[in-house]
Amino acid sequence: MRSSSSRPHDWREWRRMRALELTRQGWKQCDIAAALGVSKGAVSRWVAIARRGGPDALRSHPAPGAAARITPEQFRLIPDFLWHGAEAYGFRGDVWTCVRVAGVLAEELGVSYSRSQVSRLLKRLGWTPQVPITRAIQRDEEAIARWCVESWPALKAKARRERRHLVFVDESGFSLLPGVVKTYAPKGRTPIVDEWQTRDHLSVMGGLTAASKVDSLVRPTSLSGLHSIEFLVHLGRMVGERLLVIWDGSPIHRRAELKAFVAEAAGRIHLEPLPAYAPDRNPVEWLWKHLKKVELRNLTCLDLEQLHMELHLALGRVRQRRNLARSFFEGAGLEL
Numbered sequence: 400m401r402s403s404s405s406r407p408h409d410w411r412e413w414r415r416m417r418a419l420e421l422t423r424q425g426w427k428q429c430d431i432a433a434a435l436g437v438s439k440g441a442v443s444r445w446v447a448i449a450r451r452g453g454p455d456a457l458r459s460h461p462a463p464g465a466a467a468r469i470t471p472e473q474f475r476l477i478p479d480f481l482w483h484g485a486e487a488y489g490f491r492g493d494v495w496t497c498v499r500v501a502g503v504l505a506e507e508l509g510v511s512y513s514r515s516q517v518s519r520l521l522k523r524l525g526w527t528p529q530v531p532i533t534r535a536i537q538r539d540e541e542a543i544a545r546w547c548v549e550s551w552p553a554l555k556a557k558a559r560r561e562r563r564h565l566v567f568v569d570e571s572g573f574s575l576l577p578g579v580v581k582t583y584a585p586k587g588r589t590p591i592v593d594e595w596q597t598r599d600h601l602s603v604m605g606g607l608t609a610a611s612k613v614d615s616l617v618r619p620t621s622l623s624g625l626h627s628i629e630f631l632v633h634l635g636r637m638v639g640e641r642l643l644v645i646w647d648g649s650p651i652h653r654r655a656e657l658k659a660f661v662a663e664a665a666g667r668i669h670l671e672p673l674p675a676y677a678p679d680r681n682p683v684e685w686l687w688k689h690l691k692k693v694e695l696r697n698l699t700c701l702d703l704e705q706l707h708m709e710l711h712l713a714l715g716r717v718r719q720r721r722n723l724a725r726s727f728f729e730g731a732g733l734e735l
Contacts, residue, residue: 408459415445415457422446468510478524480507494531497521535676543674551733554643554671558609563643563669565609566634569683570622570649573710574600577699578691592697599703601710604630605683608638609735611724613686613717617710619703624654631660631668645671647678685727686717 414435421431428446432439448456480503484493488503497514500521504510512520521527558565576594584590604616604626614637616630634642646652652670661668678684694713700706717723728735 412457412459416454418442418445419449419454419457468512469504469508473508474520474523476507477504477520478526480504481526532679538676539674543677543680546674546677547680547732554645555609555735557669558643561641561643561669563641564634564639565643566606566638566645567608567681567683568604568606568630568634568644568646569678569681569687570602570604570651571687572600572602573691573695573706574598575700575703575706578696582697593699601703601706602626603710605686606630606634606638606644607683607686607724607727609728611721612638613714613724614638615714617707622651624651624657627651627654627657628660635667640667642667643669643671645673645681647673647681648675680731680733682727682731682733685730686724689717689723689727690714 414437418431418435418437418441421434422428422442426434428439428442431442435442445457481495481500485495485499486493488499488506490499497517500517501512501514504512504517555565557563575597577592579592582590599619602618602620602622604622606614608614614634616626616633618626631642631644634644651657652672661670673681690710690713694716695709698709700709725735
């Protein structure tokens with residue numbers, strides 16, 4: 400039972416408790432009725448109830464909600480159902496919606512829930528609507544896991560043993576079309592971000608060292624094998640001559656001119672491929688996401704020159720935050 404000093408449940412309860420309080424202060428019932436806007440009989444009745452049952456007798460007693468349709472044990476089974484995936488229940492596409500979850504609950508537990516009820520159930524379970532991460536069907540999870548557990552530690556040891564600078568390299572494009580993300584605005588008034596309807600973009604090659612140093616090469620045209628050579632030369636000048644470069648199997652990383660350049664480097668440059676279809680294991684991929692979704696979000700540039708300047712400033716901000724650069728390795732699941 401709640402004490403008489405607890406907070407009123409609603410304004411009606413407050414009025415009854417206030418009437419009792421004024422009675423104790425010596426007010427006449429007619430004055431209390433006038434002050435609270437009720438009849439004298441109501442005040443008299445409230446005082447009588449309080450005398451018989453105490454102040455708590457004036458408390459509101461909300462009606463209890465409907466009994467739960469499922470038991471706590473059944474509630475704990477719901478995540479197990481959902482982890483099997485929507486396609487396991489005959490749905491097309493591995494996507495969970497409230498309607499689909501309601502169908503699963505009806506099939507598995509024999510209960511009927513509306514969309515809003517399912518939404519509340521999922522919220523209690525800690526499930527939220529999210530945009531899935533797409534992954535290639537050809538992706539070999541075992542090979543990727545083996546690379547992280549075996550190859551990555553071996554590469555770090557090789558870099559230390561041979562006194563090489565370990566650098567991850569990747570490429571991305573930055574368009575004049577803004578990277579649109581959520582922003583606050585008055586309800587019912589969707590904000591508008593103006594944009595140039597164009598395919599013009601900057602091609603960027605980026606490098607991230609194990610020491611969290613960020614380097615980049617920006618060009619207004621598509622990148623080629625010659626640009627890969629140019630970036631390796633740039634890394635040799637900015638990071639150090641002896642390099643251990645980890646990158647994906649992009650065609651521009653396999654050009655004949657690049658192989659010839661590495662051969663002429665006489666062992667100063669060692670190239671190591673990432674596992675196939677595993678861009679998320681490259682920390683530079685997380686750098687691109689940060690630039691597009693944080694540093695350059697909702698930004699409209701009038702031309703490539705302005706975009707280049709904004710990208711340069713954004714990279715400068717990233718370089719000043721070494722902890723941020725290290726977080727890209729954490730995002731890729733790689734321990735330094």
